[in-house]
Amino acid sequence: MENQENTHIEEKSFFQSNTAKMILVGLLTLFLLIPLFFVQDLIKERSQRKLEVVDEVATLWGSDIVFYGPILKVPYTSFENYNVTDTKTGVTTIQKKATVNYVYCFPNELNNQSVVKKNESLKRGLYQPIVFTSDMQFKGHFTKPDFAKLNIADENVLWNKASVIVKTTNLKSIKSELKIQLNDQKLSFEPQNNEKSEYSILATNLFDYKTLAPDAKINFHFNITYNGSNRINFIPIGKVTTVSIDSDWDSPSFEGSFAANDTTKTINTKGFHADWKILDINRTFSQQHVNALPDLDDYTFGVKFIETVDEYQQNERVSKYGFLVIGLTFLIFFLIQSISKINIHIFQYAMIGIALIMFYTLLISITEHSSFTTAYAISGLAIVVLITLYSVSILKNKKFPLFIGTALTVLYTFIYVIIQMEDYALLVGSIGLFLILAAVMCFSRKIDWSK
Template sequence: MENSENQVTEVKSFFQSNTAKMIMVGFLTLVLLIPLFFVQDLIRERSMRKTAMVDEVTELWGRDVMFYGPILRIPYTSYEAYNVTNPKTGVTTIERKAVSNYAYFFPNELKNTSNIKKNESLKRGIFNHVVFTADMNFKGDFTKPNFSKLGITEENIQWNKASIIVKTTNLKSIKSELKIQLNNDKFSFEPQNNDKSDYSVLATNNFDYKTLINNEKINFNFGITYNGSNSVKFIPVGKITTVSVDSDWESPSFEGSFAASDTTKTISNKGFHADWKILDINRTFTQQYVNALPDLDDYLFGVKLIQTVDEYQQNERASKYGFLVIGLTFLIFFLIQSVSKINIHIFQYSMIGLALIMFYTLLISITEHSTFSFAYTVAGTSVVAMITMYSISILKNRKFPMFIGVSLSVLYTFIYVIIQMEDYALLVGSIGLFLILGAVMYFSRKIDWSK
């Protein structure tokens, strides 16, 4: 009889020990990861909805802008030899057939100035996608083509059928009349059949090159306005290519095979300015081709207009700290319980954990209708206030609940700072966690864990 009473006493003492309470709180922390995973799935699902909206908007408004040209195109006559056998005599003779081909010549000098302006008017439901309008101006000159270098004789050149072509994307997003001035004459561009690449081809009507040329040069000048999104890129077809871009976009990413000039590049919260100067010796293609134009996408350069971290990325990054927030909050309550000898039931831990989970659902729902900073402030303040008031009823005093409120406020502020950082997020996070570990070790040093 005495043995059974001792066993009951031992069981009771174990479940009332700090070890048993730590095990239960740790198990509850793991259980709360399940609703936290559901929240992360919700964030991903909302992000996918926004991605679908972005695809829809960009398809209607305009996608990436890429520009290849202008290029002088002059047809020439070549001859193909083939054998003809007389069926009666069996004699085989060689005959020649005239075939028209094209020679392509890149500009001697190509200058581009572009102004890119944000357009924030496109909205689908609660989602708002930022696109742009790009006003681009091109000018430069073509020098007299060197057909002898291509092995083409003068009598085979069709000078009266010359034209200017450009290759570009986003034909449907061009919002200006497209005309080019060649010396003193103007010509309109018209679409031609696609050359089975990502580019569409625009070409002028034919003109007589020899009539148009002046002082061994053809000067050109034309402008084009695009609706686009994501990026603007060029191919440096000029023997000397200079590009100057101004924009009110505050977060550019300069991409491609050629870097913008560090001496003139500026970036601020009001926008950016960037310049490029590329010489023919900086790339490995020539200034003239026959039969077909080469694929020069490897030489693309320009600017990508990015959003450094959108609201869903920020929400996802915040949710990844959910386990840390739940674990540290439970640890604070457990340390207070151990120091003050106040018993906190596992149900009360559950209510606190669910309140911490609610922070993330509040955060994403408010973010979709406002900014991430405002949503984070509202959600964080609401959850901290709720847990602090709940703690007053649990702990029966105000000293410990005030400490909990301050601790949670510092923790949420710390996480917000990490989320906003890019280059130093890992460093600051590591230092912060080290300091938190030191604080826990300090406050727990006098607890008797044997009880």
């Protein structure tokens, strides 16, 4: 009988010990990772929804702009010999088959000046897509193609059937009449069928090169207005290519194979200005091509219009610290419980954990209607006040709840600072965690873990 009573006392003392409570709190922390994962899925779902809306608007308004041209296209006749044998006489004769091919010539000089203005009127529900209107001016000149270099006889060149073409990705969003001035002659562009490429082709009416350019030089000038989204890129086909872009967008990302001129590049809250100058020696393709145009996508350059801060990326980064917040909050309560001998039920731990999870759902929902900073402040304040008031009823005093409220405020502020950093986020985060560990070790050194 006495052994049974001792056994009963030992079992009771174990479940009331710090070890048992620590195990239960640890299991609850792991269990709360399940709703935290659901919150992260919600963030990804909302982010994907934003991408779908942006793609929808871009499809209607205008997609990315890539401009490749203008290009002088001159046909020539080539002859191929083949043998024809008469079946009756057995005599074999040599005949010629004529085929029309093309030489594509890039300009000697290509200058572009573009003005890009953002459009903020196409808001779709909660989302503001990156769309703009660009006014682009092109000018430069072609020199007479060197057919001798290509082993093409001058008499085989069809000079009276020359044309100028441009390739671009965004035909349906062109908002201006397309005409090009070639010396003293003005020609209109017309679209051509080009199902094998992502580029669309615009070509002028045929003209006589020798009549148009008796001095063998063709000066060109044309304007084009686009509706576009996300980016503008060019391909430097001129022997000398210069591009200048002015925009009221304050967060550009310069991309591609060629960097903008650092001495003239400016970026401020009112927008940006950027210049490029690319010479033929800076790339590896020639100025003349026979039969087909080369794929020059690897030589594109330009600017991407970006959002400096994506609210869903920030929400996702904050949610990755969810386990740390829950673990540290439970640790604070556990240390207070162990030091003050106040009993905190596992259900009360669960309520505190659910409140911490609610911070992330509040954050994402408020962010969609406000700025991330405002949403973070409101959500953090709401949860800190809720847990602090709940702690008053649990701990039966004001000293410990005040400490808990202060600790949570410091923790949420610390996480906010980290996610705003890029270069020093890892360093600051590591130092912060080290200080937290040191504080926990300091407060826990007097706890009697044998009880």
